[in-house]
Amino acid sequence: GIGTEIIRDGDSRCDVPLRTVSTMMPASYGQGFLAQNEPNPAFETTTIRFGLSRPTPATVTLYDALGTKRATLASGDFAAGLYDITLSTEHLPNGLYFYELHTPAIKITKMMSIVR
Numbered sequence: 001g002i003g004t005e006i007i008r009d010g011d012s013r014c015d016v017p018l019r020t021v022s023t024m025m026p027a028s029y030g031q032g033f034l035a036q037n038e039p040n041p042a043f044e045t046t047t048i049r050f051g052l053s054r055p056t057p058a059t060v061t062l063y064d065a066l067g068t069k070r071a072t073l074a075s076g077d078f079a080a081g082l083y084d085i086t087l088s089t090e091h092l093p094n095g096l097y098f099y100e101l102h103t104p105a106i107k108i109t110k111m112m113s114i115v116r
Helices: none
Strands: 007-009 011-014 018-022 032-034 045-052 056-064 069-078 081-088 095-102 107-114
Touching: 032 056, 032 095, 032 107, 045 056, 069 081
Parallel strands: none
Antiparallel strands: 007 011, 011 069, 018 081, 032 045, 045 081, 056 069, 056 095, 095 107
C-alpha cells in the first residue's frame, strides 16, 4: 500500500497516519463532510480532513484518474468527530486523483492533483 504505518484506533484501521482533531463536529456540516486536501496540488505529503456527526462505519478511498482504486486510506467504525489523514504521495505518479468518503448515509468525492 501507500502507507507504511498501520494505526489501530478503536475499531478503525488506517493504512496511513490518522489523527483525531476533535471529538465534536459543528451541526452545520450535516451528517459528515470531506474537505479539500491541503496542499493541493500535493508534492510530498497532503492532509485530507473528514468529519462525522455521529458514530458510523466509514471508508476513505483513493482512486486514480481512471477510477482504479489505489488505496484504502481509512476504514472502520469511527466515533463522531474530525479526523486528519496524512498521505505520503512519494509512491504516486504525477496526475489527478479522487478521494472518497463513504458511510451508510453519505458519499462525497473530491479531486486532488500530485505535481513534482
